[in-house]
Amino acid sequence: MVTRLVSLFLVFIVSVNQIFAQNILNETTSVSWENNSLILNTTNKITYAEARLKDPERLIIDILNCSLQNKSLETKFRSELDENISVSEPTQGQVRIIFQGISSINRKAYLTNNERTLIIKVARIDTEENGKITESSDQTDLEKYTPGKFKDIIVEGIQDETEITISSTKSIKYNTYALKNPDRIAIDLLNVLPPESSLPKFNPTFLVSGIRIGRAASSIDATRIVIDLAKENIDSNIDSTLLGNKLKIKLKINKEKEEERKKSSIKVVIDPGHGGYDTGASYGGFDEKDVNLVISEKLKKSLEEYGIAVFLTRDDDGFLSLAERVEITNSIKPHVFISIHGNALKTTRTIRGVETYWWTGKSEKLAYLIHKSILSHIKIPDHFIRKARFFVIRHASCPAILAELGFLSNHDDRKLLTNSTTQDKYAKALTEAILKFLDVEPRKEERNGESAMGRDGEKKKQ
Ligand SMILES: [Zn+2]
Structure with a gap:
């Protein structure tokens, strides 16, 4: 009993940052499961401590000075590798992630470059050394979860057509919403950070009266672009294929609807x-x-x-x-x-x-x-x-x-x-x-x- 308690204290790693981060309350905004990995996003930089326990095998990760944004983020499920996984906030201001099961031995936590996303995945295993975990993280996989940067937005209006091109440093994932009263289109760039400086002044076109860019409500790492439409009955067509890290929005008047x-x-x-x-x-x-x-x-x-x-x-x-x-x-x-x-x-x-x-x-x-x-x-x-x-x-x-x-x-x-x-x-x-x-x-x-x-x-x- 005593020995186990000692080993528990030994494996806890508490970073120095934690001391300075104490007064900034961090919040978990999303918890998801993708490619056999747990992905957790927060509003501020993550400070975490991890512990490995035996009988049964467990990986415990505590995100310090962090709470769950809402109760629905509390999670409990069983993974493909027979692990029991839970995300909870057992004491206020501390989010705890538990992986329980033999496969949890091979799991490791990684932070993305902006330190606001924590990924707990199965680390690459060196089979020659009989299941010993290598310490190298998979950079390409980490890159996938790191949001891109907003580069620019170009608006071109030719008569009754307007084309808007948004560029990022990464291939853009997005959601669009058509909103009424007044007519406008909202586009959430789900993996693009909002621009850090203000953008050059936008010249209205025949179809677009204004463009607003800011942080999306859904995530701290997402950008929302709102296109204010100057006319009713505008058809929009969004194309992200074959454009690399660009998103092209084509706006055109629906002539038949407009006549009606x-x-x-x-x-x-x-x-x-x-x-x-x-x-x-x-x-x-x-x-x-x-x-x-x-x-x-x-x-x-x-x-x-x-x-x-x-x-x-x-x-x-x-x-x-x-x-x-x-x-x-x-x-x-x-x-x-x-x-x-x-x-x-x-x-x-x-x-x-x-x-x-x-x-x-x-x-x-x-x-x-x-x-x-x-x-x-x-x-x-x-x-x-x-x-x-x-x-x-x-x-x-x-x-x-x-x-x-x-x-x-x-x-x-x-x-x-x-x-x-x-x-x-x-x-x-x-x-x-x-x-x-x-x-x-x-x-x-x-x-x-x-x-x-x-x-x-x-x-x-x-
Ligand atoms: Zn008469």
């Missing part, structure tokens, strides 16, 4: 003029209110194909006052307001053509685009674009125009306004002008000069 987003947030109000007892102009058996509604509904359908949210001030033959039309419109807060009318002149039936009216600032551009588009799609004279104080366009809270699509009092114009094919052309002309005004891209099929119809006459899936 733009369109879904766009609202248009169409106001079919007149309604109910107010028939508007009435010629050749046609009431203006009906013509206005039919063309408005066609325009609605056409705009909706682009994902635009379209609202009609009336979708039946009900009467609406001008004030009610404005109230409906302004409660929707649309991006564009279009009032659809047919013209008439009692005195002379030879007058024909398109008239487009606007009142406020941006409405002039909208009026111009609509007027021009109608004239390019339909064979009808250009009557004029004019600034006029019509109630609905004066009070709508967005770019607003009133279009007199033709003269119902004129025979030729009336044919255009009441014929289903030319009504479709009006809808197409107005749609194109509105898309142009709102800066919405036409569909792919149209970009390629094809129609929206497939060869078999069926509509292609959008």
Whole structure:
């Protein structure tokens, strides 16, 4: 009993550093098992003492002045070599690792260069000397657990693409996280120490508004890079293969998603003029209110194909006052307001053509685009674009125009306004002008000069 106690004291090695390290409390942040080795990471330099005991064979390692960051780091398991292994904090401020079993004879503890990682592995055995442990540690294996140093980060932005290249002194292990509100990408470089000095100022690109670099929360030896995105719907692609000690992050706008987003947030109000007892102009058996509604509904359908949210001030033959039309419109807060009318002149039936009216600032551009588009799609004279104080366009809270699509009092114009094919052309002309005004891209099929119809006459899936 006495002899064993003596031998226990003899094998305990206490380094001088321990005395100076006493006042800095160290914390164990992770305990893992890899390649038959126990790997323990801490926040500060490790000071440890080891003891070997017999009957049964045990290797005991005490990490001095160190606690476990949380209870979940307490570990107990059986190794591939039939050892019972435990990690615990039996007394506060001292982490104890026990390997129990015959194989523990061959185990040895190593510290990595930064002295914050302890690896307990099976040492290389010199078989010629019948299982005697050599004292040389395996440098290449130790190197594996030593974190790399952050070298630099290069950001290159070319139009709607940005490439970010991160360099380290070692091959980078990483995790990425896509974060919302605001949109950003976080990348944890798991085996790279944060840069020691501040990095040169970063110039924002079209897609990236900022880059922040700091210590990752997960480990003292890991770096977190946060990329603040300047746009929504950005696809990111991370590549670490064939790049040596580099990580390349490619950012690109997802054009389809971006278009969807733009369109879904766009609202248009169409106001079919007149309604109910107010028939508007009435010629050749046609009431203006009906013509206005039919063309408005066609325009609605056409705009909706682009994902635009379209609202009609009336979708039946009900009467609406001008004030009610404005109230409906302004409660929707649309991006564009279009009032659809047919013209008439009692005195002379030879007058024909398109008239487009606007009142406020941006409405002039909208009026111009609509007027021009109608004239390019339909064979009808250009009557004029004019600034006029019509109630609905004066009070709508967005770019607003009133279009007199033709003269119902004129025979030729009336044919255009009441014929289903030319009504479709009006809808197409107005749609194109509105898309142009709102800066919405036409569909792919149209970009390629094809129609929206497939060869078999069926509509292609959008
Ligand atoms: Zn009218």
